[in-house]
Amino acid sequence: MPGEIVYLTTRNEVTEYLTTHPVVIMKFTATWCGPCKRSAPLVNNLFAQMHDNVSMIIVDIDKARDISSAMKVKSVPTLHNFINGRPMDSVVGANDDSIISFFNKTNKREFS
Template sequence: MSQFSELINQDKPVLVDFHAEWCGPCKMMSPILKDVKDNLGESVSIIKIDVDKNQALAAKYQVRGVPTLILFKQGKQLWRQSGVVQKEDLINLINNNN
């Protein structure tokens, strides 16, 4: 978990995707997140966390449903939403918090 703390303590926004292999909507998020990364490049970090393999981390952030996206910057949670989020919404959100 200390590695996770280091990752979310960056000066740039860090978008964390809490997902699960068995989750249909999670699979829909993968190409969206790829497009966001392709658009924004190094101005954002995107991390995927499998809730089944990282139950302690999911519990710490009270992730009840997947996908759950959380945006961090310098260790602070700036935004959070469960369900599929569209590419444009994510890009705007990240740009507004950069």
């Protein structure tokens, strides 16, 4: 069972969260984004299978433009993962195979 899911809206919150959680997936989304809605069940299912030290930050790009800008997010959905506060991998778009590969990489990095 994975760790928590949090919704953050400021860069300070994200910075603090990343320093206190060892493995974090950051999901950038928007309420109007069709591909985000389509990929959400897959992302949620894959996250539910993660180890309990993996947490997820969800960022609505319309409510947290400073975070989106700082992370150079150009389109949604975008996923990033962080190990001990360091960015490791990312995937842009709603391609199922790419999302599955991203979660598999996160799992492998978590134990390396």
